Amino acid sequence: MTWTKWSYMDHWVTETPQGPQPPSFNRAYMDRYVKQLSALGFTGFDTFFFYLHMLGGMYGSVPGFERFLQDNGFEKITGIFSAYPSATRYTAPHVRETHDRIVADCTNTLRTCEGLTGVENFIVMPTSTYWQTEPVTDDTIKVVADLWNRVGKLTLEHGMTTTCHFEFWGAIRTRPQLELFFEYTDPEYVYFFCDTAQHTIAGVDPIQMFRDYRDRCTGFHFKDTKNVDEHEAYRTPPDPELMAPHVTRWFYEMGEGGLVDFPALMKEIVASGYDGWLTVEHDKAELGGGSYAEATAVAKWYIDNVLAEAEAEARRGLESVR
Amino acid sequence: MKDTLRWAYALNQWNVRLDVFVRHEDQQRALKTVSACGFDTIELASGTGRWDNISRPEVILLNHGSHSGFLDFLRRARVQGVSSMFWDPQAPAEEEEGYAFRSTANPDDHDAIVEWAKPFVDFLAGVGAEQLVVRPVGSAWMSPPLGADGIKVIGDVWNRIGELTSAAGLGLALHYDCLGAVHTTEELTGLLEATDPATVGLALDTAEFTIGGIDPVAYYREHADRVTHVHLKDTRYADTGEEYRMPGAESTMLKGGAGRRIERWFYELGTEDGLVDVPGFVAALRERDFPGWVVIESDHGGNPAELAMLNSWYLQHELGVAK
Numbered sequence: 001m002t003w004t005k006w007s008y009m010d011h012w013v014t015e016t017p018q019g020p021q022p023p024s025f026n027r028a029y030m031d032r033y034v035k036q037l038s039a040l041g042f043t044g045f046d047t048f049f050f051y052l053h054m055l056g057g058m059y060g061s062v063p064g065f066e067r068f069l070q071d072n073g074f075e076k077i078t079g080i081f082s083a084y085p086s087a088t089r090y091t092a093p094h095v096r097e098t099h100d101r102i103v104a105d106c107t108n109t110l111r112t113c114e115g116l117t118g119v120e121n122f123i124v125m126p127t128s129t130y131w132q133t134e135p136v137t138d139d140t141i142k143v144v145a146d147l148w149n150r151v152g153k154l155t156l157e158h159g160m161t162t163t164c165h166f167e168f169w170g171a172i173r174t175r176p177q178l179e180l181f182f183e184y185t186d187p188e189y190v191y192f193f194c195d196t197a198q199h200t201i202a203g204v205d206p207i208q209m210f211r212d213y214r215d216r217c218t219g220f221h222f223k224d225t226k227n228v229d230e231h232e233a234y235r236t237p238p239d240p241e242l243m244a245p246h247v248t249r250w251f252y253e254m255g256e257g258g259l260v261d262f263p264a265l266m267k268e269i270v271a272s273g274y275d276g277w278l279t280v281e282h283d284k285a286e287l288g289g290g291s292y293a294e295a296t297a298v299a300k301w302y303i304d305n306v307l308a309e310a311e312a313e314a315r316r317g318l319e320s321v322r
Numbered sequence: 323m324k325d326t327l328r329w330a331y332a333l334n335q336w337n338v339r340l341d342v343f344v345r346h347e348d349q350q351r352a353l354k355t356v357s358a359c360g361f362d363t364i365e366l367a368s369g370t371g372r373w374d375n376i377s378r379p380e381v382i383l384l385n386h387g388s389h390s391g392f393l394d395f396l397r398r399a400r401v402q403g404v405s406s407m408f409w410d411p412q413a414p415a416e417e418e419e420g421y422a423f424r425s426t427a428n429p430d431d432h433d434a435i436v437e438w439a440k441p442f443v444d445f446l447a448g449v450g451a452e453q454l455v456v457r458p459v460g461s462a463w464m465s466p467p468l469g470a471d472g473i474k475v476i477g478d479v480w481n482r483i484g485e486l487t488s489a490a491g492l493g494l495a496l497h498y499d500c501l502g503a504v505h506t507t508e509e510l511t512g513l514l515e516a517t518d519p520a521t522v523g524l525a526l527d528t529a530e531f532t533i534g535g536i537d538p539v540a541y542y543r544e545h546a547d548r549v550t551h552v553h554l555k556d557t558r559y560a561d562t563g564e565e566y567r568m569p570g571a572e573s574t575m576l577k578g579g580a581g582r583r584i585e586r587w588f589y590e591l592g593t594e595d596g597l598v599d600v601p602g603f604v605a606a607l608r609e610r611d612f613p614g615w616v617v618i619e620s621d622h623g624g625n626p627a628e629l630a631m632l633n634s635w636y637l638q639h640e641l642g643v644a645k
Binding site: 014015028032035036037038039040041072073255291293294296297298300301302304305 | 351352354355357358359360399400594624625626627628630631632634635638639645
């Protein structure tokens with residue numbers, strides 16, 4: 001048996017007559033994008049909350065877009081990503097007074113997803129940037145946890161799991177901070193989404209995180225990095241992903257000599273009995289002349305060859321134990 | 323691709339300029355892209371010089387040590403082999419007497435062109451490929467009309483090279499293109515008649531035929547016994563104004579420098595308003611149990627990875643070919 005639940009997180013940029021643009025440039029580009037993911041064999045699609053209205057306009061409705069995905073071999077929209085990377089006076093997860101607004105935003109997003117086959121993950125960035133949030137105290141983490149407990153209860157009522165995707169530049173980034181956050185959040189309402197590159201950059205072992213929080217893990221972003229943040233880049237205002245002085249490109253596709261041990265993670269996933277979606281994400285793949293299209297194809301090649309072998313090896317190991 | 327037809331993918335789309343497809347890691351990424359799209363066999367295209375290390379036989383061998391070394395390089399990306407290689411003896415190459423600019427239309431050039439063919443024949447035999455795919459004649463704008471005698475002259479040199487390829491266990495396939503001096507249906511059929519069916523076949527390129535005003539489906543049905551190789555791609559335009567006769571047609575026509583100013587002629591399968599009846603053509607291949615390679619080619623297009631994935635999508639979803 002080979003893992004079939006591979007989804008793709010929508011970050012693409014493609015060439016258009018108006019220069020490099022997201023495939024949402026127009027319907028024809030979006031159609032071509034979906035067909036390309038389909039050709040490689042992806043069957044799940046994750047996207048950002050802020051794309052939902054545009055997709056609805058382009059395909060008649062968000063379920064209309066999902067039907068186009070399904071016509072091309074996809075099972076469904078699997079995850080919706082919601083985030084407040086920049087803290088504002090309206091929305092800042094570490095500011096309790098903004099929580100009602102954030103909950104209202106999440107309610108609107110959930111409403112936009114009505115009629116879909118069954119989005120599984122409501123993926124959230126639990127905090128804004130570190131530099132806007134610091135000092136990060138236990139109380140700060142408690143305030144943030146309270147917000148996502150509320151949102152988690154809400155999304156569960158709509159059949160979606162609130163699952164937290166941590167950034168290396170977010171306010172909750174170290175292992176002790178992560179542990180405290182999960183201690184403060186209700187395991188029934190708040191789950192863990194493992195972005196392999198983000199944790200590695202922050203100096204956290206993503207495989208150990210998965211091992212320790214297996215029961216709360218509901219998804220992954222399989223992406224790689226070649227750097228651990230050794231110069232406190234996470235504190236760079238206003239944005240460490242593109243403005244860190246020592247590292248110009250943080251994220252890479254699998255199989256390009258990065259730091260994440262994906263075969264080991266794959267074996268750990270199989271051994272654990274996890275049976276959810278595995279998501280490929282490319283973020284800023286165009287930096288240095290790269291192409292999202294090629295990065296996606298190369299990553300899928302890695303899945304079909306290297307990870308498939310790791311998976312098979314893990315399954316053989318499980319069989320031999322039985 | 324799991325099918326009764328044998329599918330391969332042409333790498334030429336990646337090698338779009340002199341010095342952009344040289345590093346082995348870049349070539350590995352292209353090969354992995356092709357593999358991820360479901361193709362395990364590739365077609366190479368000839369080039370020249372030290373940067374054409376996946377195009378020029380001598381330079382490939384210099385880079386990889388041997389034929390098996392090159393195959394090992396391909397297999398690292400799970401690409402199992404080479405179906406074919408394209409060669410245009412009219413294209414200037416430093417390895418061919420230092421850019422000698424010879425022509426198959428000139429009998430005095432034939433001995434040299436036969437010599438030039440030998441590295442390709444040896445290389446293709448060494449890597450287990452099946453077809454040497456060649457441009458039989460230069461562009462129409464560069465020479466006076468050929469006439470029957472001129473076509474016979476061209477046939478003569480390809481018959482000689484056909485003997486070489488045949489002796490090496492290879493096929494030789496003449497690739498019609500929309501700029502070539504052999505342009506009309508009658509001229510093309512005349513060229514086939516001037517060559518030995520036992521050693522010389524036709525490489526039918528669906529887009530080139532369509533641009534040149536020849537219906538690929540009808541021509542295939544009529545000459546299936548001579549078609550030994552296929553390039554499958556689409557186009558949105560036919561050359562209805564004889565733009566191929568414009569001076570510098572490689573640029574004035576194919577890059578939109580003049581005439582109707584069409585800057586891109588070749589398109590991926592399934593393109594909007596494509597003129598090629600791809601399902602009809604593939605059905606005709608199936609009716610005849612076409613035994614050769616069907617090479618998907620996306621040259622002179624856009625992002626090569628995007629086009630490879632779109633071509634793969636078309637095969638899987640429109641032609642029902644399992645990946």
